[in-house]
Amino acid sequence: MEERTLQDLSEVIQSSNINFLFGAGTSTPFLPLLGNIEKLLNEAADETARETQYKEYFNKVMLPNKKVIDNSISTDEYEQTKKSYDDFFLALSEVILQRKSTILSKQVNVFTTNIDVLMETSLERLLIEYNDGFSGKLNPTFSSAHYKKSIQQRSLHFDHVSEIPVFNIIKVHGSLTWQQSDDKIMFARSLNHIDEATSGKTGNGFLEPYKRILVVNPEESKHLESVLNLYYYELLRMYSSELEKENSTLFIVGFSMDDKHIKEITLRAAKANPTLRIFVCCSQSSNEKMYTKLEVTQHPNIQVLTPDSDTEKFTLDCFTNNILKMVVEKKSSKDVEPEK
Template sequence: MMSGDHDLSIDQLRDIVQDAHLNFLVGAGASSEYFSVLGDTENLLAEIDNSTAGEAARTRARASIYASFFQSVLVRNRQLIGADAGAARVLESYTLFLQTINRVLLRRRSSIINKQVNVFTTNVDLTIEVSAEKLQLELNDGFSGRFNPRFSTTNFGAVLSRRSLQYDNLSEIPTFNLLKLHGSVGWITADHDPDGDEARTDILFEPSLAIIDELDSMLAEIDDLLLPVAGETTAQSLLEAEPAADGADRIEAFLRRYEDLPIVNPTKAKFQQTVLNQNYYDLLRIFSNDLEKENSVLFLIGFSCRDEHIRELLVRAARTNPTLQIFIFAYKPASISEIEGRFAGYQTTNGNIRVVGPAQAAEGEDQESYDLRTITRRFFEPLVPRPPRRPDATVEVNVALREPLVPGHD
């Protein structure tokens, strides 16, 4: 199913990017310089939900996992917006990535394909929004409105152009469509009933992160009642921990408020929750439809392909669209076989899913890792033509025309 070649040359990439519909899928690994990755949280929560342990033990275990995710990802967006020094490096990586792709779009020779790029992400943090704001790029995140921006998938796909004041020339502006498949920490939901006939729930953008502050305060009151969660934590260890003496009502209150966040939590039932919410369903539909366009390319960065629902969408699109090319960037050499193993058993005949990863370092050499910064510098920066080099020295040549010494004859 997959190509055995784990390298990608710049010449190959240049030909692909010039004439293809550009799509990126950015996962938690791309933000791991500042935010923690989920790891195997999905299976951990599934084991807890399917356990025969008492309700109090399961509630405490689930709250402990959500609290860990809250502290390592959600609440850190407060420091991200506030330009905390610890967030500087991840913002630099995303700024470099967006700036480079913007330059690639500006210099594409094709006049048929719009200067747009779709950035799909399962991350709920605000790193892309903050970086695009810093660069003053055209970022379409699905919201429209000034005082109360409302989200709608119908806002995607708009083509923006700028007309020059002097010569009245019209040129298309590169646009980034940001589609957050699992929601965002900056979203809130609000009931809206404009006509009084049928109420609906709107998604609004709330940059003050008020609900995060509220949850942070609630968590501070129960932090001593919850259990530590680390990479080696098992569902059994959480469920068999000695029960808390009291505070069950406060733990349940935290869970209820946490579940008000318009994000898709990493559970096995998340796809069912997604389908029930029209906005999330529409985002997945857009993702699937864009992969079915002729001459499309999808680059996966920081995405481990553990998500079975998105993995199935990738396989289906690759099988039905032979012109689609999918490149999955593996973080380290060992990640190559792990990713390929997750696609084992899927049937497709086009061979258009390819894992690209760093070569195994020789003994005594540092091992290269394909993080967002490295991928940008190694693969996408060389696609942008460099400005011509200024001469090191200038030689002045003076040409003088004088009368010939010997008169010529006509």
């Protein structure tokens, strides 16, 4: 990555409200990309064909999270994805903690269409503060009003107060940890509710419990239940609101921008807010396609970032190693006093 681009990114991260948009690419290789499942669901001729695609999504994307919660998995793919998230959150925490500005909040918004539990388990493992929209200990309930809470830490001896980094994990397509109780969303710690939709069931025996899982299905019509529908649009409004704030930055990682709702909101914000900076991370082979999707020539505040190698994918590891860690190193080198 060019030195001038890296310097620009360093200044942006140091001086703006930081937002991320994660897609399925950030949870690979542990969880597969959806590929053409959306196309197959949209073209499904009947409920039987749709059920086949739902089962594939359930078995490949949902069920593996049970083993993550139980800590009963140690495949190479999982260890690689786990390390990617850990490295990202550790590096970004250090960057945010060292930011020069005392005016900016030390909160970071991570919007994602992913429904897995990989980010939450990473942050818990690292003992980093995060907010997933739930409040309460014994029976946590979800509300978008629970976001945006700052956390301050007071030193034991001198009463010094400082704000610590907090990550807001905002799952716009719902989450496997969401479970409906009347008109509320409760926290499903063990994910036992997804056991009801086992792969051994067929027809309504599978579909009825499957449709009670509070996630947005990867299809154009979405098939949102009434409770999920309310929260889905609330979180999309929250995404729009954050991008409309002055001096905001959005990094898009592992996301194809094929979701029409999110793409429209993103482009609308880019046009309406000239202080918004958007950096889209993608491989060189996807560069031209991303330029077209996001109408980059019409939006001077949108920039596409690609790795130096034409064979390298712009993964979460690539973002961490080529941007975050470099920003930390540049900051550290500036802080070193020159020898007299």
